[in-house]
Amino acid sequence: MSALLQTRNLTRQFGGLRAIGDLSLTVDRGEILGVIGPNGAGKTTLFNLLTGIYPPSSGEILFDGISIAGLRPSEIARHGMARTFQNIRLFRQLSVLENVRIAYDSQIVCSPPDALLRTPRARLREKESINASLELLDLFQLGSLAEDRAGDLSYGAQRRLEIVRALALKPSLLLLDEPAAGMNPSEAMQLTDFLRWVHGKFSLTIVLIEHHMQMVMALCDRIEVLEFGVRIAGGKPEEVKANPRVIEAYLGTEGDLP
Amino acid sequence: MKSRLLPLGLLLVGLIVAAILPATGLVNDYLQFVLISVAINAILCVSLNLVNGWMGEFSVGHAGFMALGAYASSILTVKLFPTAPTALLFPVAVLIGGGVAGLAGIPVGILSFKTRGDYLAIITLAFLMIVKSGLENIPYTGGPRGMLGIPRLTTVAWAYFWCVVAFWVIRNLVYSKYGRGISAIREDEIAAEAMGVNTRQAKLVAFVTSSFFAGVAGALFAHQLQFINPSSFDILKSTEILVMVYLGGVASLGGSLLGAGFVTILTQCLQPLGTWRMVVLPSLLVILMLFRPGGIMGYRDWSWLKPRLSIKPRGKSSEESQEQEKITP
Numbered sequence: 333m334s335a336l337l338q339t340r341n342l343t344r345q346f347g348g349l350r351a352i353g354d355l356s357l358t359v360d361r362g363e364i365l366g367v368i369g370p371n372g373a374g375k376t377t378l379f380n381l382l383t384g385i386y387p388p389s390s391g392e393i394l395f396d397g398i399s400i401a402g403l404r405p406s407e408i409a410r411h412g413m414a415r416t417f418q419n420i421r422l423f424r425q426l427s428v429l430e431n432v433r434i435a436y437d438s439q440i441v442c443s444p445p446d447a448l449l450r451t452p453r454a455r456l457r458e459k460e461s462i463n464a465s466l467e468l469l470d471l472f473q474l475g476s477l478a479e480d481r482a483g484d485l486s487y488g489a490q491r492r493l494e495i496v497r498a499l500a501l502k503p504s505l506l507l508l509d510e511p512a513a514g515m516n517p518s519e520a521m522q523l524t525d526f527l528r529w530v531h532g533k534f535s536l537t538i539v540l541i542e543h544h545m546q547m548v549m550a551l552c553d554r555i556e557v558l559e560f561g562v563r564i565a566g567g568k569p570e571e572v573k574a575n576p577r578v579i580e581a582y583l584g585t586e587g588d589l590p
Numbered sequence: 591m592k593s594r595l596l597p598l599g600l601l602l603v604g605l606i607v608a609a610i611l612p613a614t615g616l617v618n619d620y621l622q623f624v625l626i627s628v629a630i631n632a633i634l635c636v637s638l639n640l641v642n643g644w645m646g647e648f649s650v651g652h653a654g655f656m657a658l659g660a661y662a663s664s665i666l667t668v669k670l671f672p673t674a675p676t677a678l679l680f681p682v683a684v685l686i687g688g689g690v691a692g693l694a695g696i697p698v699g700i701l702s703f704k705t706r707g708d709y710l711a712i713i714t715l716a717f718l719m720i721v722k723s724g725l726e727n728i729p730y731t732g733g734p735r736g737m738l739g740i741p742r743l744t745t746v747a748w749a750y751f752w753c754v755v756a757f758w759v760i761r762n763l764v765y766s767k768y769g770r771g772i773s774a775i776r777e778d779e780i781a782a783e784a785m786g787v788n789t790r791q792a793k794l795v796a797f798v799t800s801s802f803f804a805g806v807a808g809a810l811f812a813h814q815l816q817f818i819n820p821s822s823f824d825i826l827k828s829t830e831i832l833v834m835v836y837l838g839g840v841a842s843l844g845g846s847l848l849g850a851g852f853v854t855i856l857t858q859c860l861q862p863l864g865t866w867r868m869v870v871l872p873s874l875l876v877i878l879m880l881f882r883p884g885g886i887m888g889y890r891d892w893s894w895l896k897p898r899l900s901i902k903p904r905g906k907s908s909e910e911s912q913e914q915e916k917i918t919p
C-alpha cells in the first residue's frame with residue numbers, strides 16, 4: 333500500500349497555543365483511518381490544516397505526491413480531498429440539487445465568457461452537471477428531495493447530503509468530522525454500514541474523526557490518537573483500545589481524582 | 591427548440607414596439623422619460639443585486655461605477671467624437687462606459703477577497719467618495735459643474751435593448767457554475783472553498799459584471815438627462831438603487847424588475863405630494879422589512895425567467911418523474 337496523504341512535522345500555532353505540534357502522519361491508499369482524542373485535542377484543526385482552511389505554521393503536507401501546504405482550500409479540494417464539517421455547513425438557502433452541483437461544478441470547464449453568454453458549450457456542461465448530480469442524489473435516495481431547500485431537510489438527511497456533496501467532488505480522500513454527532517447508538521451503527529458501503533462503492537480513502545467508539549472500532553483499519561495536538565498512540569483498533577496512554581487521556585489517572 | 595424561440599420572438603416584438611412607439615405619438619415625452627428611467631433603474635437594480643443579493647455582500651458604491659460609465663461615454667460623445675454618426679457612436683460609447691466601470695470593478699473585487707460584510711461596505715463607500723471627489727477635481731470634464739450639452743441619444747428602444755441585455759447576461763451568470771459559486775459564497779464562504787469553489791474568481795466575476803452594467807446604466811443616464819455632474823452620483827443615488835433591490839427582492843431577477851419599476855413609477859406618482867413623498871417610500875420600506883425581509887420576490891424567481899434545460903429521464907417511480915417535471919417547467 334502506498335501513502336495517499338502524509339504530514340511531516342506539521343505544526344500550527346494560535347498565538348501561544350500549539351494546536352498541532354510536530355505531527356507526522358501517514359494515510360495509506362484505501363484505508364479507513366480513525367482520529368480520536370479528547371475534546372480540544374486538535375482533531376478539527378488537523379482537518380482545517382489538511383484542507384487548507386488554515387495554513388500550517390511549519391511542516392509539510394504531501395497529498396497524492398504533491399505538496400499542498402499553502403494552497404487555497406478550493407485548489408486542494410479540486411486535487412481530490414473532500415470533507416464534511418462537525419457542525420453541518422450546507423448551503424441552507426439553496427436547493428439540495430444546487431448543493432451537490434456546486435461541488436460538481438469544480439470539474440466543469442467553462443470560462444466566464446462562456447457562462448455570461450450561455451454558449452451552446454456552456455449549456456451542454458450545465459446539462460451534464462444536472463444529470464450527474466441527480467444521478468448521485470438518486471443513489472443516496474435524495475433524488476425526490478432535489479428541489480427542496482437544504483436547510484429544510486431533517487437532521488439525518490442533512491448529514492447524508494453533506495456526504496453526498498463531498499462525493500460530488502469525486503474525491504480520492506474523504507475527511508469526515510464527527511459524522512455521527514447527535515446520533516443514538518443504533519443510528520450510529522446504521523451510519524457505520526452506510527460509510528462502509530460508500531468506502532467500497534467510491535473506492536475512497538477515509539479519515540474519520542469520531543467520538544462514538546463503537547463505530548470507530550468497527551469501521552477503522554487503523555486509529556491515531558491525539559492529545560493536546562500531539563500524537564500519543566496509534567495502531568490497530570485493539571492495540572489502541574489496550575494502550576494505557578489512551579485510557580489515561582480519556583479517563584484521567586487515578587491521581588487526578590480528588 | 592420552440593420554447594427557446596418564443597421568448598426570443600417576444601423580445602424582438604418588444605424591441606420593435608419600443609422603436610416605433612415614440613413615432614406613433616401615443617406616448618408623450620414625459621411618458622417616454624419614465625419608460626427610459628424604469629429601464630435604466632432596472633439595469634442598476636439587477637446589477638447591484640448580483641453583489642448585494644446573490645453574493646450577500648453590501649455594496650454602497652454602485653453610483654460610483656455608474657458615474658464612471660456616464661463620464662466615460664460622455665467624453666466620447668461630447669469631447670472626442672462630437673461629429674461621428676450617432677447610430678454607430680452611441681452603442682460604442684455605452685460599451686466603453688461599461689468597460690471603464692467594469693475595469694474599476696477589478697480593484698474593488700480584489701479588496702473583497704480579504705474583507706466582507708461591514709468592512710467591504712466601508713470600502714465601497716470609500717470607492718464612491720474617491721470617484722466623486724476625483725471627478726470634482728478634473729477640469730477636463732467640468733469639475734464640480736459637470737458636463738453640459740450631452741446629446742440626447744438614449745431612446746426608449748436603446749434603453750429597452752440594454753435592459754434586456756443586462757437581464758439576459760446576469761441570468762446566464764446566475765444560472766451557471768459561477769452564479770452557483772456566488773450564491774455559495776453568500777451561504778457559507780468556507781464551505782464553498784472546501785467544495786472547490788474558486789471564491790476569488792467568483793467574486794471578481796460578480797464585481798466586474800455588476801460594475802460593467804452600472805457603467806452601461808450610467809451611460810444611458812447621461813444621454814437621457816443631457817447633463818451630469820459629480821453630485822448626481824452621490825451616496826443618495828446608491829441608496830436609491832439599494833431601496834429598489836431590497837424592495838423588489840434580493841437574489842431575484844423578477845424582483846429587480848419589480849423593484850425598479852415600482853420605485854420609479856411610485857416616485858413619479860407621488861410628485862404632487864411634494865416633500866411628503868419622502869415619507870411614503872421609506873415607510874413602505876420599513877413595513878416591507880418587518881414582514882418580508884427578503885423583499886417582494888426574495889430568493890425566488892418566475893419560471894419564465896429561468897433557463898430551461900432538458901433533463902435525462904431517470905426511469906424511477908412515478909413520484910420521481912413528477913419531480914423531474916418540477917425541475918423542467
